Amino acid sequence: MTTEQGSTQPGTNDRPVKLACRNVWKLFGTNAASFIRERDGKASMADVNAAGLVGAVRAVDLEIRQGEIFIIMGLSGSGKSTLVRCMSRLVEPSHGKIEFEGKDLLKISDAALIELRRHRMGMVFQNFALLPHLNVLDNIAFPLGIQGQDRATREARAREVIELVGLRGREHFYPRELSGGQQQRVGIARSLATKPEIWFLDEPFSALDPLIRREMQDELMRLQTMLHKTIVFITHDFDEAIRLADRIAIMKDGEVIQIGTPEELVVNPATDYVAEFTRDVDRAKVISARSLMRTCDGSEHGGTVSPDAKIASFSANIVSAGKPFAVINGTGKPIGEVTPQAVIDLLAGIEHARAGA
Numbered sequence: 184m185t186t187e188q189g190s191t192q193p194g195t196n197d198r199p200v201k202l203a204c205r206n207v208w209k210l211f212g213t214n215a216a217s218f219i220r221e222r223d224g225k226a227s228m229a230d231v232n233a234a235g236l237v238g239a240v241r242a243v244d245l246e247i248r249q250g251e252i253f254i255i256m257g258l259s260g261s262g263k264s265t266l267v268r269c270m271s272r273l274v275e276p277s278h279g280k281i282e283f284e285g286k287d288l289l290k291i292s293d294a295a296l297i298e299l300r301r302h303r304m305g306m307v308f309q310n311f312a313l314l315p316h317l318n319v320l321d322n323i324a325f326p327l328g329i330q331g332q333d334r335a336t337r338e339a340r341a342r343e344v345i346e347l348v349g350l351r352g353r354e355h356f357y358p359r360e361l362s363g364g365q366q367q368r369v370g371i372a373r374s375l376a377t378k379p380e381i382w383f384l385d386e387p388f389s390a391l392d393p394l395i396r397r398e399m400q401d402e403l404m405r406l407q408t409m410l411h412k413t414i415v416f417i418t419h420d421f422d423e424a425i426r427l428a429d430r431i432a433i434m435k436d437g438e439v440i441q442i443g444t445p446e447e448l449v450v451n452p453a454t455d456y457v458a459e460f461t462r463d464v465d466r467a468k469v470i471s472a473r474s475l476m477r478t479c480d481g482s483e484h485g486g487t488v489s490p491d492a493k494i495a496s497f498s499a500n501i502v503s504a505g506k507p508f509a510v511i512n513g514t515g516k517p518i519g520e521v522t523p524q525a526v527i528d529l530l531a532g533i534e535h536a537r538a539g540a
C-alpha cells in the first residue's frame with residue numbers, strides 16, 4: 184500500500200504469490216473453449232472476432248502477492264470484471280490456469296470451490312448488494328449463517344466488524360436508512376466478517392460522491408494496515424489507483440497491457456494507452472528521488488533524501504536550498520543526487536533526462 188507520500192511498501196516483491204493467472208482466456212460465444220484449445224491457447228484478436236466470439240479476457244498472465252493491493256484498471260468493456268470473476272471462478276475461464284496458493288482452481292471439486300469462496304475469499308460490489316429486508320447486524324451476520332455458525336457466534340463476529348468499520352450504533356438500521364457511504368461500510372463489514380484471505384473489490388466506491396469516496400479510500404487503507412489482506416481492486420479512476428495500489432494492471436480489449444507500480448507506469452508507460460491514463464497525474468506525488476536522480480558531479484549538497492522519497496515531499500526544501508540533495512541509501516551512502524532544476528522541470532511538466540534511472 185502507498186504511504187502518505189505515495190511510496191510503495193518495501194518487500195512486496197518478496198512475498199509469496201497468493202493467486203496467479205496463467206494464460207487465462209474468457210471468450211463468450213459458441214464453442215469458445217474448443218476454439219482456444221484447438222489453437223493451443225494462442226489466438227489473435229482478429230481470429231477471435233472472425234470466429235464470432237467476444238474476447239473478454241485474452242492470454243492474461245499475472246501474479247498477485249500475499250498482502251498486496253493489486254489494482255485492475257482499464258476502460259469500460261476492457262475485461263476487468265470478467266477477469267476478476269474468473270479469479271474466483273464465478274465465471275468459468277475458457278482456457279488457462281488460475282492458481283490459488285499454487286493449486287489449480289479449475290481442477291478442484293465444486294464442493295471445495297464453494298468452501299474456498301465461503302471461507303477464504305471475500306467480495307464487495309459497486310451496488311453494495313445488501314439485503315433490503317435485513318438490518319445492518321443481520322446483513323453482516325448473513326454469510327456466517329451460510330457457513331453454519333450459530334446465532335451467538337455470528338452476532339459476536341458481526342459486532343466486531345461493525346466496530347471495525349465505524350458503524351456502532353447503526354446495528355438495527357435497515358439499508359434504506361443509511362447513506363451510500365454507510366451502505367458500503369456494511370458491504371465491507373459483511374465481506375470481512377468471514378475473515379477472507381483474498382478480497383475482491385469491484386469498483387466499490389464508484390457510486391459514491393467524491394468526498395465520501397476519498398473517505399472510503401482512507402478507510403480501506405486504515406483497514407489494510409490492520410488486516411494485511413490480499414486485495415484485488417477494480418477501478419476506472421487512476422487517482423484512486425495510485426492512492427491505494429502496490430501495483431496496477433492496465434487492461435485493454437481483454438489483454439493486460441502493463442503491470443507495474445504507479446511510479447513505473449508514470450515513468451515508463453508501455454504504450455500510448457497507458458500514458459493516456461497517467462496523463463493528468465500529479466507526477467511529483469508519484470515519482471521518487473530514485474527516478475529523478477543523476478550521478479553526483481561533486482557539487483555541494485543542500486540536504487539528503489531517501490531513494491523512495493516522493494518529489495512532492497521535498498520539492499519546496501530543495502528549491503529554497505538552491506543546491507542538489509544527495510540521495511542516500513540505508514547505510515547513509517550517497518547513490519546519486521537530485522538537482523533543484525530537475526525538480527522545477529518536473530513540477531513544470533518538462534520531461535527531464537534521468538541520468539541515474
Ligand SMILES: Nc1ncnc2c1ncn2[C@@H]1O[C@H](COP(=O)(O)OP(=O)(O)OP(=O)(O)O)[C@@H](O)[C@H]1O
Pocket residue numbers: 211237238239257258259260261262263264265266
Ligand atoms: N455474459 C456475457 N456475454 C457476452 N459478452 C460478455 C458477457 N459478459 C461480458 N461480456 C463482454 O466482455 C467484455 C468485457 O466485459 P467486462 O464487463 O469484463 O468489462 P469491464 O472492463 O469490467 O467493463 P466495465 O468497466 O464497464 O464494468 C465486454 O465486451 C462485454 O460486453
